[in-house]
Amino acid sequence: MARPRIGYGVPLGAGLWGTGYAVLPAAGLYRPITSYDRATLAKDLGAHLLYGLTTAAAFAALGPARCRAREAG
Secondary structure: OOOOOHHHHHHHHHHHHHHHHHHHHHOOOOOOHHHOOHHHHHHHHHHHHHHHHHHHHHHHHHHHHHHHHHHHO
16 A cells, blocks of 8 residues: 655645635635735645645554554454
8 A cells, every 4th residue: 555645735735726716716605716816825825735735744644553454454
């Protein structure tokens, strides 16, 4: 089984950020990306990157324990 990698958090966060600005306005839940200034978009992207990295780090930290549990079971 492949071990999770923390570096995968960057594309995860960026993908979620981009998907959110594509899907949420179409659903009428958010304004279009063009209505935000660069500073707001940068803060939002930063928050999504942090989320992605934190999620990837949690998976990486829990990965060895999950692998050991599968091998023991």
